[in-house]
Amino acid sequence: HCPCRVTWKCGPNLPVAWKGGVAGLLGDQVALVGGLWMPGRKNLAYAFHLKQHTYAEIPPPPFETAYTQGCCDGTSLYVVGGRSAGRNVARLF
Numbered sequence: 001h002c003p004c005r006v007t008w009k010c011g012p013n014l015p016v017a018w019k020g021g022v023a024g025l026l027g028d029q030v031a032l033v034g035g036l037w038m039p040g041r042k043n044l045a046y047a048f049h050l051k052q053h054t055y056a057e058i059p060p061p062p063f064e065t066a067y068t069q070g071c072c073d074g075t076s077l078y079v080v081g082g083r084s085a086g087r088n089v090a091r092l093f
Contacts, residue, residue, distance in 0.1 A: 012054070012055070014032075014046070014055065015055055016037050016038065016039075016044065017039075018032060018035055018036070018038075019035055019036045020034065020035030020069075021033055021034035021035025021036075021065065021070075021079075022078070022079055023072070024071070025074065026047075026072070026075070026077060026093070028049065028050050029050065030048040030050065031045065031047050031058070031072070032045065032046045032047070033045040033060070033061060033065070033077060033079050033090075033092060034061065034065035034068035034070060034082070035068060036066050036067075041064075041066060043064050045058045045059065045061065046058060058092075061079050061088075061092075062090065063090070065079060065082060066083050066084035066085070067084060067085075068080060068081060068082035069081070076091050076092060076093040077091070077092040077093070078091055078092075079091075079092070
């Protein structure tokens with residue numbers, strides 16, 4: 001018996017191409033923060049509303065975020081360091 005079943009469903013495309021960064025579920029939205037937003041290596045952040053299937057731009061971290069990593073604890077999303085961010089850490093809640 002298979003321990004779990006995976007089913008994929010495609011949603012709307014991101015407003016711009018995104019590489020790396022951190023995604024985390026906060027309430028009924030998925031925050032997409034950090035990483036590289038192309039073209040132009042922009043410092044952007046978006047929230048994806050799960051019920052409406054729409055994206056909304058949210059304020060980005062206060063520093064450039066290329067090559068960042070992080071995590072989400074369900075209450076806050078943390079963006080940690082990276083090539084451009086150095087030792088900076090930001091918290092979105």
